[in-house]
Amino acid sequence: MKRALFPGSFDPLTMGHLETIRRGAKLFDELIVGVFVNSNKSSLFTMEEKLMLVKEAVADISNVRVIAQETELTVVAAERLGANFLLRGIRSIKDYEYEREIMEMNQHLNPEIETVFLLAQSQYSHISSSLIKEVLLFDGNVQAYLPKNVYQMMMEKKGEINEK
Ligand code: ADP
Numbered sequence: 055m056k057r058a059l060f061p062g063s064f065d066p067l068t069m070g071h072l073e074t075i076r077r078g079a080k081l082f083d084e085l086i087v088g089v090f091v092n093s094n095k096s097s098l099f100t101m102e103e104k105l106m107l108v109k110e111a112v113a114d115i116s117n118v119r120v121i122a123q124e125t126e127l128t129v130v131a132a133e134r135l136g137a138n139f140l141l142r143g144i145r146s147i148k149d150y151e152y153e154r155e156i157m158e159m160n161q162h163l164n165p166e167i168e169t170v171f172l173l174a175q176s177q178y179s180h181i182s183s184s185l186i187k188e189v190l191l192f193d194g195n196v197q198a199y200l201p202k203n204v205y206q207m208m209m210e211k212k213g214e215i216n217e218k
Pocket of ligand 1: 061062063064065068069074092141143144149174178179180182183
């Protein structure tokens with residue numbers, strides 16, 4: 055049984071994340087999307103909102119499961135879930151440098167767990183959750199980069215922010 059964990063903060067889920075999930079799901083028997091709180095980044099969505107959005111967006115992919123990941127080492131979460139693989143996406147050289155360090159450290163912590171990288175598709179390789187939030191704040195159109203349900207909730211949130 056090949057089970058992989060795809061950990062991320064998904065604040066919010068973008069089309070780039072979703073494509074990586076779709077492609078990753080074809081490589082493994084089961085892919086678990088671990089939604090966690092990244093303490094280095096301020097969060098726009100609550101954990102409950104992020105979980106709901108990711109679950110809705112992957113509902114049509116039968117071998118994908120979505121969980122709230124506790125604040126702990128990723129390899130420890132993977133071990134507990136019985137996942138021998140970690141899945142991560144790489145958009146650029148910048149991601150590569152960062153992801154390589156994490157991969158080396160995870161290998162040191164648990165050599166049994168292999169990290170698998172997927173290169174971002176070119177139409178999504180320049181997008182990140184933070185860039186999308188920034189553009190949306192200034193009324194830029196980012197609809198093409200977000201799953202429908204995520205876009206809707208972002209527009210609602212923006213409405214709330216503008217009312218304050
Ligand atoms: P983290 O806070 O762990 O970086 P993110 O939600 O930002 O969480 O990203 C989760 C994973 O998805 C990372 O491996 C990241 O490189 C990948 N990723 C982010 N944006 C994209 C994209 N546009 N295309 C492909 N992969 C992406």
